[in-house]
Amino acid sequence: STAGAPAGSDGADGDVITVGFAQTGAESGWRSANTESMRAAFSAENGFELVFNAADNDPAAQIAAVRSFINQGVDAIVIAPIVEDGWDDVLQEAADAEIPVILEDRTVSASEDLYATWVGLDFRKEGQTAGEWAVETFGDEETNMVVLEGTTGSAPANDRAEGFLEAIEGSGITTLASQTGNFTRAEGKTVMEGFLQAHAGEIDLLYAHNDDMALGAIDAIEAAGLTPGEDIQIVSIDAVRDGMQALVDGKINFIVECNPMLGEQVADLVRQVLDGEEVEPAYFVEDQSFTSEQAAEVIDTRPY
Numbered sequence: 090s091t092a093g094a095p096a097g098s099d100g101a102d103g104d105v106i107t108v109g110f111a112q113t114g115a116e117s118g119w120r121s122a123n124t125e126s127m128r129a130a131f132s133a134e135n136g137f138e139l140v141f142n143a144a145d146n147d148p149a150a151q152i153a154a155v156r157s158f159i160n161q162g163v164d165a166i167v168i169a170p171i172v173e174d175g176w177d178d179v180l181q182e183a184a185d186a187e188i189p190v191i192l193e194d195r196t197v198s199a200s201e202d203l204y205a206t207w208v209g210l211d212f213r214k215e216g217q218t219a220g221e222w223a224v225e226t227f228g229d230e231e232t233n234m235v236v237l238e239g240t241t242g243s244a245p246a247n248d249r250a251e252g253f254l255e256a257i258e259g260s261g262i263t264t265l266a267s268q269t270g271n272f273t274r275a276e277g278k279t280v281m282e283g284f285l286q287a288h289a290g291e292i293d294l295l296y297a298h299n300d301d302m303a304l305g306a307i308d309a310i311e312a313a314g315l316t317p318g319e320d321i322q323i324v325s326i327d328a329v330r331d332g333m334q335a336l337v338d339g340k341i342n343f344i345v346e347c348n349p350m351l352g353e354q355v356a357d358l359v360r361q362v363l364d365g366e367e368v369e370p371a372y373f374v375e376d377q378s379f380t381s382e383q384a385a386e387v388i389d390t391r392p393y
């Protein structure tokens with residue numbers, strides 16, 4: 090199992106584990122923290138050789154990267170799947186090559202038989218928590234909401250939308266407009282600019298599927314002469330540093346955490362799977378949520 094491993098870089102057990110990691114891209118602060126966590130866990134000191142690919146959020150490029158890992162004969166493949174659908178063929182190819190696949194972060198719609206395990210967050214619950222805050226804040230009041238969705242077809246965009254809608258059912262909150270901002274700051278800004286033009290003076294609430302899009306939207310709201318957090322209340326998901334700072338500053342009103350520090354747990358699972366140990370089909374990592382006051386208390390001690 091030392092294919093491609095540089096000479097003299099043997100791990101503690103004398104056998105370097107070569108892992109191909111197909112990352113989504115570099116769209117957000119969450120993603121940077123996740124990549125860092127993975128690189129640290131799959132280090133040479135820990136006995137790994139990491140073959141890293143970031144697909145720039147192009148699902149076809151990500152599948153091609155996984156195929157190239159199979160051709161290279163890596164020991165294991167880790168994927169943060171950009172979208173849920175379209176994985177059956179390449180996962181079957183990995184299974185045929187007897188290379189175990191471990192998923193991290195996002196989920197796939199393919200059968201559980203086609204991968205060893207998954208570790209990540211409960212995106213639906215994150216959406217629910219965000220929606221519960223919105224209902225507590227606005228209640229029966231007639232409230233016009235706009236939504237910045239994550240990447241279309243991605244598990245977090247699907248599940249965060251679903252969980253939120255479930256939570257606001259029967260409340261006074263209605264959706265004026267909902268569009269993808271691809272989890273990026275730049276698109277969060279341009280899509281929000283469009284919302285502000287089409288619905289001038291009407292928007293009470295923004296639900297952003299991640300902090301980066303909320304931060305882009307804040308720029309657009311301020312450029313329109315409005316006060317984010319007051320004229321338009323904002324709820325988002327991730328709790329990355331810049332998002333937490335905007336929450337402390339009162340520009341965002343509530344953030345639901347999504348923990349990106351998954352590297353160590355993924356590395357442990359890779360070892361267990363390669364050792365033939367039995368693992369669960371899914372491992373959920375716990376999330377918290379923060380008001381402005383709570384963010385102020387913890388912001389200096391956050392690892393990302």
Ligand code: GYE
Nearest residue numbers: 116117119194245272299
């Ligand atoms: O919320 C977003 C990132 O898949 C949970 O992807 C992840 C999401 C995260 O781009 O910021």
